[in-house]
Amino acid sequence: MRKLLHRLKNHSRLAYFSLWFLLVFYFASFFADILAPYHFDHQFRNKPYHPPTKIHFFDSRGHFHIRPFVYNTVVDDPVFKTYREDHSKIYPLKFFVRGKERKIFFFFKTDRYLFGVDQPAGIFLFGTDNYGRDIFSRLLYGGRISLSISLIGVFISFSLGMITGGIAGYFGGIIDQTLMRLVEILMVFPSFYLMLSLRAMFPLNLSSIQVYLLIVLILSLIGWAGLARIIRGMVLSIKEEDYILAAKSLGLSHWKILLFHIFPNTFSYSITAITISVPGYIIGEAALSLLGLGIQEPYPSWGNILSSTIGNLRVLGDAPWLLLAGIFIFVVLINFNLLGDALRNVLDPKNW
Amino acid sequence: MCLTPKTGRMERMLEIKNLSVLRIERKKSVPILNDINFAVKEGEMFCLVGESGSGKTSLALSIIRLLPKSFKIAYGEILINGKNILGINERSMRNIRGKEISIIFQDPAAYLDPLFTIGTHLQESFHGKMANKKELISLALQEVGLDSEIQTVYPHQLSGGQQQRVMIAMALINKPSIIIADEPTTALDVLTTRQIISLLNAIRLKHSPAMLFITHDLELAMEIGTRIGIMYRGNIVEIFRPGVQKPYHPYSKILLGTIERKNSKLVVGVEKNKFYNEQISQVCVFFDMCDEKEENCKKIIPFIWHNNETGVRCIKSGRNTQV
């Protein structure tokens, strides 16, 4: 593992950076309860479409403050939602502030967050949405849902694809024919419509946990077929390799050969493939949420954050910072692609 | 069959009787091996010599029952320590592979899984008691002249010679009674070839397995073999003892002639297309190429044994075969 990291670093600094970026991001979403300044459904009713809060070091009289601070804001123009800073009082940025109690993953309770400011001022790194909710906090919480959907989804399709592709390729014959026809049936449908029709098979008024599981199921059901076909192709060629014959001559069973020799030799491709396919799951979830079929408000997911922000073009002209959320998600997805591309080379033993 | 009192093993460890192998090719069947008969005893180095395409590898793979799918064993018996392995199921066969019989292949780089360290390879080949594992692995490495530290290394980090030593260690680790080496030195340079050969010979003398050494190099076979089988187009045309007898078959003589005269131009060449399209021919296999053919040769020639150990597939056999 350490060797792999080292190789990745030597191969491409950029991809190495991507890896750390993604790890940090996953970590941040995981601990959103501590890191986010506000709970995802906390509303500042008097601050909808608030631009990103300015963080100051100098007050209005030109004094320097070592601790950064913000001003409270008041509505300037209620129609166009412009805000004006109220310079009468400064609200210093505080670390490990005490606030409303939240549960970290339903178990541990915490009432301290990494940073925040006293009410009624607010700190909105990416601004607020139409309900006056902090978009940055929602992105962190939403990442928890979107990233876990993609990870679980990828894991399920990867396992399904690996098992079916591996068995089909290795044993061949009638097993191969049956499995591949099944895969082809799945693959002839355009995946977007397949996703919609699968979703349409279930009622709209599901609980949020049911919707979550349903989305995971739908996305992995769509994703595994392509992977299975590719894995089958790879297994077909790997099983003819001399080292497979040698493994057989040692008296290893079919399962051991499949598990310990054939599958690992597909990894340089399949790990790359799944890394690159992660964005597909995130976008799939976003597409469902955008159409109102995915994660429902007030729960945040990247899909419904996008739909409530940049989904509305009219608002975008007046509140361009809403684009930040889109750019943020875009950057995460780009990093998956960069990492996947580099892994292709790093995992190939011929490059070691 | 008699038991040797010293080891309690059957004396004839590997015995092949009337083995015929076909390749099924779109409803047509092409003969690959035809009526192979020989036995290899404990401590013997039986060298199988033939040009490429003569069926040596197919014979080796028949013995461990790992022929490609299109190949069919049409007839015959293969006895390993007295047991006919063609009658047993795949699971019992797996217990024989690697334990009672192990095989060393031609190109070690291709036969080691690139993703796994040498240590993993050795552990995978080990079938014995887990308690002895570490000890026996380093013992096997020591025996083939490798350092124990090599276990952490990946195959591509080794030289061809080292890789082949690893293969030999893997073959050796379960103390099999039969070792097949299929052109183990063809991918190696001259000096490394020497080292590997003497290593194999040392192993034979120490553990006395039945060794089937496959090579296209008759000169090498003459040097190390206790007996030599000459293969031509899927047939064993002659079995003789180097140093004791001169080979008799016209094909063996041509092969030997190319060594003695250091003449690289081989007189015979297998006309591959012809071989493929032909059904089992109704004349002697060597008929087309033979300088000494007669009218009598236009029939299927049986393998004629001089004694239990040597013989020739030629009608003029038996005359003048002593040195």
Ligand SMILES: Nc1ncnc2c1ncn2[C@@H]1O[C@H](COP(=O)(O)OP(=O)(O)O)[C@@H](O)[C@H]1O
């Ligand atoms: N996988 C295969 N598919 C088709 N034909 C093969 C295959 N392997 C070997 N043959 C054919 O079988 C015959 C014997 O080959 P082989 O046993 O490899 O000979 P050798 O090892 O003496 O070079 C040759 O005519 C060869 O062309």
Ligand SMILES: [Mg+2]
């Ligand atoms: Mg060969």
